[in-house]
Amino acid sequence: xxxxxxxxxxxxxxxxxxxxxxxxxxxxxxxxxxxxxxxxxxxxxxxxxxxxxxxxxxxxxxxxxxxxxxxxxxxxxxxxxxxxxxxxxxxxxxxxxxxxxxxxxxxxxxxxxxxxxxxxxxxxxxxxxxxxxxxxxxxxxxxxxxxxxxxxxxxxxxxxxxxxxxxxxxxxxxxxxxxxxxxxxxxxxxxxxxxxxxxxxxxxxxxxxxxxxxxxxxxxxxxxxxxxxxxxxxxxxxxxxxxxxxxxxxxxxxxxxxxxxxxxxxxxxxx
Amino acid sequence: xxxxxxxxxxxxxxxxxxxxxxxxxxxxxxxxxxxxxxxxxxxxxxxxxxxxxxxxxxxxxxxxxxxxxxxxxxxxxxxxxxxxxxxxxxxxxxxxxxxxxxxxxxxxxxxxxxxxxxxxxxxxxxxxxxxxxxxxxxxxxxxxxxxxxxxxxxxxxxxxxxxxxxxxxxxxxxxxxxxxxxxxxxxxxxxxxxxxxxxxxxxxxxxxxxxxxxxxxxxxxxxxxxxxxxxxxxxxxxxxxxxxxxxxxxxxxxxxxxxxxxxxxxxxxxxxxxxxxxxxxxxxxxxxxxxxxxxxxx
Numbered sequence: 001x002x003x004x005x006x007x008x009x010x011x012x013x014x015x016x017x018x019x020x021x022x023x024x025x026x027x028x029x030x031x032x033x034x035x036x037x038x039x040x041x042x043x044x045x046x047x048x049x050x051x052x053x054x055x056x057x058x059x060x061x062x063x064x065x066x067x068x069x070x071x072x073x074x075x076x077x078x079x080x081x082x083x084x085x086x087x088x089x090x091x092x093x094x095x096x097x098x099x100x101x102x103x104x105x106x107x108x109x110x111x112x113x114x115x116x117x118x119x120x121x122x123x124x125x126x127x128x129x130x131x132x133x134x135x136x137x138x139x140x141x142x143x144x145x146x147x148x149x150x151x152x153x154x155x156x157x158x159x160x161x162x163x164x165x166x167x168x169x170x171x172x173x174x175x176x177x178x179x180x181x182x183x184x185x186x187x188x189x190x191x192x193x194x195x196x197x198x199x200x201x202x203x204x205x206x207x208x209x210x211x212x213x214x215x216x217x218x219x220x221x222x223x224x225x226x227x228x229x230x231x232x233x234x235x236x237x238x239x240x241x242x243x244x245x246x247x248x249x250x251x252x253x254x255x256x257x258x259x260x261x262x263x264x265x266x267x268x269x270x271x
Numbered sequence: 272x273x274x275x276x277x278x279x280x281x282x283x284x285x286x287x288x289x290x291x292x293x294x295x296x297x298x299x300x301x302x303x304x305x306x307x308x309x310x311x312x313x314x315x316x317x318x319x320x321x322x323x324x325x326x327x328x329x330x331x332x333x334x335x336x337x338x339x340x341x342x343x344x345x346x347x348x349x350x351x352x353x354x355x356x357x358x359x360x361x362x363x364x365x366x367x368x369x370x371x372x373x374x375x376x377x378x379x380x381x382x383x384x385x386x387x388x389x390x391x392x393x394x395x396x397x398x399x400x401x402x403x404x405x406x407x408x409x410x411x412x413x414x415x416x417x418x419x420x421x422x423x424x425x426x427x428x429x430x431x432x433x434x435x436x437x438x439x440x441x442x443x444x445x446x447x448x449x450x451x452x453x454x455x456x457x458x459x460x461x462x463x464x465x466x467x468x469x470x471x472x473x474x475x476x477x478x479x480x481x482x483x484x485x486x487x488x489x490x491x492x493x494x495x496x497x498x499x500x501x502x503x504x505x506x507x508x509x510x511x512x513x514x515x516x517x518x519x520x521x522x523x524x525x526x527x528x529x530x531x532x533x534x535x536x537x538x539x540x541x542x543x544x545x546x547x548x549x550x551x552x553x554x555x556x557x558x559x560x561x562x563x564x565x566x567x568x569x
Contacts, residue, residue: 143276
């Protein structure tokens with residue numbers, strides 16, 4: 001059982017809206033909570049003619065912890081870019097909390113992104129701002145008052161274990177600590193779901209594991225986490241939901257999966 | 272409250288960005304200063320020229336119809352009444368031969384010549400002022416057809432010259448507008464490029480702002496303010512230089528070209544200041560607005 005009873009209690013069940021959704025719900029019968037993300041026959045072709053994604057169908061229930069795995073160039077990053085609406089699908093629909101991203105107007109976009117916490121491989125911290133200012137930045141752009149900014153930033157830094165480093169600059173922190181700051185920034189406006197693109201890609205195994213612990217804690221608090229990763233050890237150890245993407249298509253979607261398909265890649269499993 | 276906080280953020284960011292890219296900012300300020308100086312000179316020359324033209328218009332909208340010696344006074348009064356009744360005529364003034372001589376002698380330029388005059392060779396005349404400059408020719412014709420006119424020197428009307436002067440003034444006005452338009456385009460392009468550089472320097476910050484859900488205008492605001500700041504600083508510098516140079520330049524020009532009645536007009540400085548400061552701010556706002564619309568997209 002991935003979710004606590006408290007997590008699921010009180011959540012209204014959404015009736016399936018399309019044949020596709022019914023099919024997916026039948027395929028994954030334990031997805032009894034409200035889908036927060038749903039991809040319906042999504043295709044993405046870039047102007048260069050590259051077909052990055054082909055007929056993606058995916059339902060992510062609220063509170064899910066999902067690993068997106070697959071070789072470089074498989075389409076993981078495109079999927080992430082579609083989710084944060086940096087790109088629009090060429091065909092098909094993406095719903096997040098019932099709102100279709102493709103139909104979202106440009107001026108609605110900032111309001112959508114405020115619901116999402118984003119964490120990247122390269123942290124994307126501003127080098128000329130202190131740790132406190134970096135985290136506070138996410139609230140400042142929303143025009144939040146100073147006292148609220150102060151308490152929220154203190155909470156977020158406490159969650160990621162960086163209390164006391166408020167006045168330090170990113171350059172004086174280790175990679176793992178910088179990623180913690182990025183996570184604090186992603187958490188500070190209490191988003192409903194977190195999208196992480198290779199968050200452990202630049203970190204050593206021990207630090208990567210610490211960062212993963214942090215994501216697990218955030219997930220346990222109720223936030224949905226979608227994480228694109230190449231980190232086989234972590235995926236294999238956690239045995240969470242794994243969606244493997246290969247050549248722009250979903251190759252498999254295992255509820256409690258491993259990094260490699262156990263049938264087609266036995267040699268990896270043997271290592 | 273939220274708007275005020277956003278404004279504070281935008282002002283802070285604009286100020287920081289201006290100083291962070293000081294070289295680019297100063298280059299932009301200097302370029303815009305030069306352009307505004309050109310614009311200011313254009314305004315000052317335009318103002319001086321319009322003063323000249325106004326004086327000239329006043330002069331040429333009045334013609335003198337010379338009265339032949341021996342014309343009965345009654346005939347002159349009749350013609351004067353006829354002219355006064357004409358709707359095109361603003362005023363008619365009769366100058367007697369004696370008055371004409373007195374006026375001539377009173378002019379210090381004629382002092383030497385006046386002493387050599389024997390008797391009174393001057394004609395009595397009717398000075399006619401018209402409302403519209405274009406009607407001078409018609410009044411001239413009326414005067415020439417009048418029986419009492421001096422046939423050897425009927426009027427002082429210089430038809431061709433008037434038309435040419437008026438044509439010249441309208442061409443100069445057009446050239447001034449064209450020059451202004453070019454200056455506006457050039458300065459907008461300069462501000463746009465400054466903003467592009469500022470956007471490039473702050474691309475990482477912009478990316479983070481977008482990712483954490485800043486609205487488009489929250490991201491763009493600081494750049495527009497930076498553009499306005501650049502325009503205002505440039506306008507202030509250009510204005511100071513123009514104010515310092517205005518009087519000496521007019522004096523220098525005045526002594527070189529005595530026949531053009533240019534003059535120093537301190538009252539024009541306040542309107543020049545208003546035009547340059549508003550113009551600078553608008554140019555900065557317009558350039559940066561176009562710049563951010565092009566380079567800052569969410």
